[in-house]
Amino acid sequence: MIDLRHRMATPVAVMYFAALGAIVFWPSPVDRPIDGALMHFIGWLHGHGLPQWFIGYRKVEFAANILMFVPFGVIIAARLRRGFWWVAVMAAAVLSGLIELAQALFLPARLPAWSDIAANTSGALVGAVLLVIFRSAAASRPRRAPARP
Structure with missing residues (x-):
């Protein structure tokens, strides 16, 4: 099972970075085709009792950027030695600055916006910390002895 996961990791990472680059x-904001529908949906939520301060277009965009970089944090931190997960967060900050x-x-x-950086x-931080938590939980789990034939 682990071998399959390792073999799948590289193609998944390549697909993620290709999508991220795209x-x-x-050339234009990627949400432009749906921004009208998104604004309509946010308006519908507000009309049904969701407070104005709770959700708005900028908050949705900010949350989408966080989610978009969670895999970045996981992928980069997974390639680093344990204890160096923070390098993935710094790499995300530098890369985000270069992107902007x-x-x-x-x-x-x-x-371009500082809020995107x-x-x-933040998304990379979430991803890297999730990986640290996952690794810690996996390391503390008792190992099963291999089944004898």
Whole structure:
């Protein structure tokens, strides 16, 4: 089972980074095709009692950026030695800064924002910490003896 997981890890990571690259360097905001529907849904939620301060377009976008970088934190931290998970968070911060700079310089339809760097870095932090928790739980679990034939 572990061998299958290891063999699947590289293709999954490649697919994730390809999708991430497509999203962050898409010439126009990737949510543009659904922003009207999203605003309608948020308005519907507000109309049904959800407070205005609880959810709005910027909060949804911020949360989406966090979720988008959770796998980044997991993937990078998994490649590092235990105890160096924080490097994945720093890498996310640097990469996010470079992404926002590239968007500012080369993609006029995109709006670079400091909040995107904060959200992306936060997502990587969540992913890296989840991996640390998972590894700790797995290490503390008692090992079963192999079955005898």
